[in-house]
Amino acid sequence: MTEKITEPSRQTPVLALADVLVVGGGPAGISAAIGAADAGASVIIAERYGFLGGIPAICNMEPSSWCRQKDTVMPGGVQALLEQKMLACGAAEKPLFEPSASYNYDTETLKFVIDELLEEHHITPIYHCLVTEPYMEDDSMKGVFTESKSGRQAILAKRVIDCTGDADIAAQCGAPFEKCSLGGDEKENMMYGTLIFGASNVNVPKVRENLKEHPEMLDRIRHEFISDGFSKARENHYPIPPHGFQNQIIFNRMTQGEVTAINRVRVPVDGNDVLSLTEAEILSRKEALDTLELLRRYEPGFEEACLRHFAAAVGIRETRRIVGDYQLTMEDITGERQFDDSVGVYPVCMDGPKICRAALTGAHFQIPYRIMLPQGIENLLVAGRPVSATKDATHTTRGVDFCMITGQAAGIASALSIQKKVPVRDISIDLLQKNLQQQGVQVF
Template sequence: MKQIVETARKVPVLAETDVLVVGSGPGGLAAAIAAAREGVDTMLVERFGCFGGTITQVGVESIAWYRYRDTVDVEGIGIEFEQRTKAMGGTTPFPQGNSDLLDAEVFKVVADEMVQEAGVEPLLHALAVDVVMEGNAIRGIVIESKSGRQAILARRVIDATGDADIAVRAGASYRKTPREEMMGVTVVFSCSGVDREQFLAYVREHPTTIADWHKDWSAQSSGKEKEIFSPYLGEIFDRARADGLIPREMTSISGTWSSLKETGEATGLNLVYMLGYDATDVRDLTRAEMEGRRLVMLAIEAMRRYAPGWEKARLRNFGMRVGVRDTRKIIGRYNITERDVRNQARFDDAIGIFPEFIDGYGVVILPTTGRYFQVPYGILVPQRVENLLVAGRCVAGDKISHAALRSMMACTVTGQGAGVAAAVSLKQGVASSQVDVARVQRALCRQGVRID
């Protein structure tokens, strides 16, 4: 590749803070709020115009779709997200299990309010492009925005970018799933003009379960999932392929519906799943956005033709960006494994719990029996870089553990843990890798987190 040489230049410092969180999805948002609640100066940097990540920017409203009557679930800021959104009238029941969908637009306001109430300094429309290092310790980041190139200095940095962007630039050890093994990316969309009652009558007459996923994707389960209802729409797209509306070889159109409002709006439609895209490659991201929109229009046409109640449906909006499930993960002080998440692992350095829920790489396990595992602090701590923690789907672990911890509610667990640990390490006067985990656990318990 042809290269140029950049001219050396001085970069103005926009701000200095105690804890800097980069990325404001469920993990980053929880991290910033948790750190600020511990009484340290906290700044939250986001590249788009709203906080909330996958919820508000992608449009995935099902933050806890895995939840059933007997699920032993997380406690902490993630539950606050649900409660606050419900209090604003921004939830609807998810058709599967015992959870609510969060209206993506209402959640933008909820996130704003929670950030402001916690005393977090917000910075939107700012893209992190580089890091500031002193030896092997991170000292801040460089951002680009409409204001130009600026630096933000911090005593602790939390990478909640989803792709470990900050950790990689800082020199942390990491792994990246090979392109051919990466989970698919999705363009989520919403429609209006749906006859809700007519469509729900069709769903009652043609019930689907998790077992129907197996017709389009090979999926391993524990067996109990095969009888569980799922809002899956495989048959409609099978008919579209049989009639030639969708190419017969195209398996990327299929998936689930979620929220159907009495106003005729269907939001959070997850009907496009595209393989072969590396979301750390800008050209792949470009192709995925454009191809995803094309496939959405095919999906809508198939729904109009074959789904009762959708005859007058029309596109309302796309998510702001493509949804990504899988890219880079740090190699941490501890790397959580499939054995851990499938065998109720317990850890001395636990920062929270998560139910036995796995969704990805051909495995679907739903937490209907009360089983859960503890989430260890070690998966937030990268190798080779001091005073940097990670939160969200780029925490350390293998493929199947990633299929559990990539979940939005799991991201709130690692986020809250990272935020509290960063704050406690500052108070203790030690590097974040050397923090007294018992003190972190006590602080998390005071914040309402379930540890064991």
């Protein structure tokens, strides 16, 4: 619709003030908050849901370090800290296949563990708080406006880090960005969205025995998956639900009588469009139930299975990418490029519609600080999935651990720029790298 209305002017109460405001509580946001707090800043993290964790917690996602093998060079920092916390409380388990060195997380316990991490680092969370637009003076960020059960309010900060996953704040500030379409060709089309779902009343020993009989269903590069039921269904001319893998489902955690994270549904969705998101949620739920019916009919162990849960939201893989002071390319990744402004290392791996490559060797590249600096805006950093990268590079940059490193670097950089009274573009890279190393990040 093109119709518009004019809103009356108003005075907006200030909810809170901090040195650093992190918008969005996913992997990048958590890392940004901890990075800034450990570097000496007062930190607020604002999240629209009632918990932190982002895609892993909201969407019951597969292991955040899915690509990791025994020789993989990992970035460390908050990524390692969170993993240690999850292991310590018994909320992480090894996948079934041996080559993988990743962990499946209990995504419900993850929410609690992150709460504890924030408390330990003296970070102030504000949940159920939707950040709606930036508050700016000229070209400088001064804070944000929010909407919640408390009404319209403002949060003021000296530095803001956009960890929304979609560059929502940066885009509203007028920062340039790139974005693919839903109707473009294969190279330019946005990646699909996925609604994870779980099944109860599953005969888990029978599922495991079937996996032993079909070792081809343990994919050493990705995850456990189930495919023989789809083959049987096709042989019997049973209709395969169209929006998803045509030959398999991927699953992650199996507990007593349950498969908690089934990944099959693939739907077209624009994560910046409320109507597209609505349509994707409705279509995904139907597709998930149709998939579950196929499993009941044809997959050993699922004969009596019933729906356990739908994830809280469709998982979005791709929307906006800012145009930053540098744009990371696939050639940088595969060429194991090094940068003077490196803020961390990351393994050479990809996860896209046509390519899936785990980190089977120690090959790694360095992440440049400049990909987090949106052009034309001061006091703002962007971390996580929307960093400045080419379309094909997003097969790597959308990874959870990648997002965590950019978040931690953005948090430290924000704190240092306040302490040194300089713009985020002008901080000492040597000082940033030193602080990253002090926080356990492998920079080089």
